[in-house]
Amino acid sequence: MTLPFELQISSPELIVGVGALVLLLVGAFRGDKGAGLVSVLAGLVLIAAGAPAAVGPLGAAFHGGFVEDQASVYAKVAIYLMSAVAVVLGNGWLARLKSGKFEYPVLILLAALGMGMMVSAGDLISLYVGVELQSLALYVLAAFRRDDAKSSEAGLKYFVLGALSSGLLLYGASLIYGFAGSTRFPDIAHAVAATPSTGVIFGIVFLICGLAFKVSAAPFHMWTPDVYEGAPTPVVAFIAAAPKLAAMVLFARAMVLGFPDAIEQWRQVIVAVAGISMAVGAFAGLAQKNLKRLLAYSSILNIGYALMALSAGAPGGVQAMLVFMVLYMIDVTGVFACLTALSRNGKPMESFADMAGLSKENPAMAMALTVFSFSLMGIPPFSGFWAKFFAFKAALAAGEWQIAVFGLVTSVVAAFYYLRLVKTMWFDPAPGQVDRTPWDAKAIGLAAALFSFPVVMPFLALLDPWARAAAQAFGFV
Numbered sequence: 001m002t003l004p005f006e007l008q009i010s011s012p013e014l015i016v017g018v019g020a021l022v023l024l025l026v027g028a029f030r031g032d033k034g035a036g037l038v039s040v041l042a043g044l045v046l047i048a049a050g051a052p053a054a055v056g057p058l059g060a061a062f063h064g065g066f067v068e069d070q071a072s073v074y075a076k077v078a079i080y081l082m083s084a085v086a087v088v089l090g091n092g093w094l095a096r097l098k099s100g101k102f103e104y105p106v107l108i109l110l111a112a113l114g115m116g117m118m119v120s121a122g123d124l125i126s127l128y129v130g131v132e133l134q135s136l137a138l139y140v141l142a143a144f145r146r147d148d149a150k151s152s153e154a155g156l157k158y159f160v161l162g163a164l165s166s167g168l169l170l171y172g173a174s175l176i177y178g179f180a181g182s183t184r185f186p187d188i189a190h191a192v193a194a195t196p197s198t199g200v201i202f203g204i205v206f207l208i209c210g211l212a213f214k215v216s217a218a219p220f221h222m223w224t225p226d227v228y229e230g231a232p233t234p235v236v237a238f239i240a241a242a243p244k245l246a247a248m249v250l251f252a253r254a255m256v257l258g259f260p261d262a263i264e265q266w267r268q269v270i271v272a273v274a275g276i277s278m279a280v281g282a283f284a285g286l287a288q289k290n291l292k293r294l295l296a297y298s299s300i301l302n303i304g305y306a307l308m309a310l311s312a313g314a315p316g317g318v319q320a321m322l323v324f325m326v327l328y329m330i331d332v333t334g335v336f337a338c339l340t341a342l343s344r345n346g347k348p349m350e351s352f353a354d355m356a357g358l359s360k361e362n363p364a365m366a367m368a369l370t371v372f373s374f375s376l377m378g379i380p381p382f383s384g385f386w387a388k389f390f391a392f393k394a395a396l397a398a399g400e401w402q403i404a405v406f407g408l409v410t411s412v413v414a415a416f417y418y419l420r421l422v423k424t425m426w427f428d429p430a431p432g433q434v435d436r437t438p439w440d441a442k443a444i445g446l447a448a449a450l451f452s453f454p455v456v457m458p459f460l461a462l463l464d465p466w467a468r469a470a471a472q473a474f475g476f477v
Contacts (some may be wrong), residue, residue: 003136003287005061006058006061006062007059008056008057009057009059009060009066010058010068010120011052012037012049012050012052012080013049013113015045015052016049016116017113019045019109020045020110022326023038023102023105023106023109024106027102027103032100032101034102034216035095035104035140036095038102039091039102041464042075042084042106042108043084043087043105046081046087046112050077053072053076053080054073054076057227058070060122064122064184064186065121065123065126065184066117066126067253070466071253071322072249074114075119075338076120078245078473079119082245082329083108083115083446085237085333086234086235086237086238086241087104087105088233088440089234089237089440090108090337091104091234092440092442099145101144110135111133111141111238111242112134113132113133114246114328115242116130116246117134118134118250119250119253119323121253123184124173124176124177124185127173128166128170131214131247132166135214138239138243138361139234141238142154142155142227142231142235143231145232148230151232152230154231155231165210165214167210168206168213169206169207170210172203172205172206172208172210173207174203175206176188176203178203179191180192185253185258189257189258189260193261197373200259201262204259204262204265204266204269207232207254208269208270208273211250211251211254212273215244215248215303216296216300216303217273217277217300218276218277219272221275221296221300224296225296227239227241228296229350233348233350234340236292237337238294240332240336241332241333244299244303244325244328245325248310248325252474255270255313256313263313267311267313270307270310271307271311271400273304273307274304274311275406276304277301278301278305278308278406278407278410278460280297280300281297281298281299281301281410282411282414283300283410285297285414286416286417289352289353291354292350299332301410302328304407305388306325306328306399306458309390311395311398311400312395312397313398314398315468315474316393316394316397316398318470318471318474319390319467320393320394321391322467322470322471323390323467324388324391327384327452327463328384330448331375331376331452332450333448334444334445334451335372335376337445338372338442340444341365342362344431344434345432345433345435349434352421353424353431354431355369355425356425356428356429356431356473357431358424358425358430358434361430361434362434362437365437365442365445366425367449368446368448369421369422370426371452371453372448372449373421373422375452377414380455383451383452383453385407386412390406391407395407404452422449465473
């Protein structure tokens with residue numbers, strides 16, 4: 001029996017959605033004692049969803065509201081794999097705190113479901129539904145430790161500021177619908193094929209502002225440092241990786257498919273946001289002493305590079321953005337996995353002072369964090385160098401040399417705080433003995449470090465053509 005095409009094309013989301021509901025029932029009957037079982041099953045659900053996402057049929061369904069193409073396939077495989085890693089990382093962390101909750105893997109599944117819808121959004125309605133489904137799950141995850149004041153504060157700030165961004169997103173979508181007469185991206189592109197009206201341009205600006213919040217681009221970054229610092233570390237590892245990739249793919253889909261003839265208008269806004277993000281991420285990060293807050297500003301900086309690539313508005317720009325986001329996702333996941341694994345006397349190591357002398361007490365973790373620091377700096381031949389290489393190359397090819405030069409300057413400035421971490425780990429005296437590192441977080445951190453090391457070159461040989469095919473899916477000729 002052949003399934004209807006709509007069910008075939010949306011099978012990854014159906015697997016994740018049904019899996020989340022079933023596991024919610026399993027957890028409700030077994031209680032927190034079943035947290036380990038639910039986590040294992042959640043990982044299997046995500047792997048099962050990744051298979052049809054990779055090999056399933058391509059096309060559009062539900063009157064064009066849901067699109068499966070090479071771009072969505074590229075993003076979904078990465079998102080589901082990262083979500084499975086987040087389940088493993090969080091389950092082990094919660095088990096060590098003796099506060100395992102079955103809700104954690106279920107919320108990861110619901111967030112992954114929202115991200116799957118985001119990268120397959122074919123109109124403004126599915127765009128909003130995907131964004132909100134992902135966001136609601138992330139708000140709860142950020143405040144997952146209800147007995148911790150910082151975690152509760154992080155979740156509340158994320159929720160309140162997220163509501164503001166949703167308002168901006170909806171207002172922009174309503175303006176675009178009002179002036180274009182449709183919510184579908186191809187119809188919008190046809191309606192604004194001539195000179196875009198002032199109302200459409202205003203709608204684009206508001207839409208960009210709403211999406212910029214989701215990727216924590218400045219000046220819509222105000223939630224990022226507090227959420228990164230206060231939320232549980234495994235949750236931050238998830239927030240910093242998969243949702244950013246999903247939002248950037250959605251960013252590209254909305255701009256390139258919805259407004260191909262308004263590229264000069266939306267490119268100016270994205271270049272401005274990219275420049276502000278680079279400046280805020282580089283200079284504000286210099287004053288940080290808490291590593292999680294520092295990584296928040298690092299993420300703002302790196303999103304600036306991704307937006308710089310997207311502003312090229314050509315296949316090379318989208319391709320560069322896709323490669324950049326996957327390589328950055330590996331780096332940031334590895335960093336937070338290392339932070340999850342490290343503690344002294346039962347207290348998490350989250351400051352520069354905590355990292356003093358780490359090379360003498362745990363050389364493997366110190367080496368992994370050093371690799372990530374060099375990669376995030378963009379030192380060749382680490383993966384971060386190739387990520388930035390593609391991004392700067394795309395910007396220069398589009399004639400955006402001013403933002404490329406500014407990006408290079410901010411990259412040099414940001415190198416200070418990465419080098420400061422390396423210096424602290426290798427040359428400062430240790431304040432005390434590091435606790436034994438758990439195998440799950442340590443394995444994830446070391447595996448990510450391998451991908452960031454020159455071993456990444458064979459991986460790039462596969463990733464680059466896949467990203468090129470994904471970029472072509474946006475209708476470039």
